[in-house]
Amino acid sequence: MAGTDADEGRIVVGVSGSLGSLAALHHAVAEARRRDVEVLAVLCWIPPGDEYGFRRSVCPPALDAGRDAAVARLRQALDKAFAGGPVGVRLRGQAVRGETGHTLVHCADRPGDVLVLGAGRERGRLSRLFAPSVAAYCVRHASCPVLTVPRPPLQRDLEALERGHGLRELMSGVEASRLRHKA
Template sequence: MYGSGRHEDGGAPRVVVGVSGSLGSLAALHRGVAEARERGAELLPVLAWEPPGGEHGYRRSPCPPLLAAVREAAEQRLRDALDAAFGGADPGVPLRPVVIRGETGPALVHVADRPGDLLVLGRGGGVLHRRLRRSVPGYCARRAGCPVLTVPVPELLAELHELEAMNRRARLHLPAGPGPRLLPAKG
């Protein structure tokens, strides 16, 4: 399968990578390149975008110039993420960037629609981010018709999240004003 350059579905092998610009998605891009190189596959970095207020809000108040500006911003965000990941260098695999309108999880599952595809996703964001937004890796793992590879958060980012959490906990236990003064013990 890896050496043939073609999959049983007749298409060239593809590695689809979800990109947001986060450090987790940049790590996923690097892993995606390694997987594409190993499989002789094309790399599809995918950035999904939605109109401000979501699709429902846009249908209620359409504004084509705003929609065009948001789409252009998404295209620029993908170019910036690719520059950040590869520093302007050729990643050494066929590359076809995709910017798609839609909610992230469903959009990624839509693009990675061949059984021979590999969908690569980063795990990023802090606990609050994961609580506020649906888990894209979880959604994709449940719905994708191809294998899904979740790349762990880079070690440095994990340490940064840990330090931020420690800092928040420490701030919660400190008094609002100047702290208590310790007096020397007598005797």
């Protein structure tokens, strides 16, 4: 006997548009195909000036603009991930106002839900101490299984370039390419 959607749960995936979140989205869709369940893609957002700043000077147009920007970012991320083509599963997107970890944990609240996240970028000791990662928060607080998808190799390479590592390798590759074209 087939269960209801509430019994089967869903795959809830955090989406920001980053390479890591797009890898998590692809993993979530693949898992949803295997389980025949819905994917809920959640983009979390906070008002301009943060929640505390917004509470001090409530500005509905700024709130509307923040929500509209979040919805546009979610649509853009979904388009990027699937090139506007069919996904092959029930996919629902939702832009939700709130801090990312807390909001994702509250969205993945049904029995049988699975929360899928990108592992995020490498962080230094101080940032880990003062601002725990979203994945770490969700693992500690979620009432459902949490799956973190490793960073894609391209993301690791880009982060290495940002830190200055690998710049020498990139430049030597460019120089080698120039030499080949001169010959």
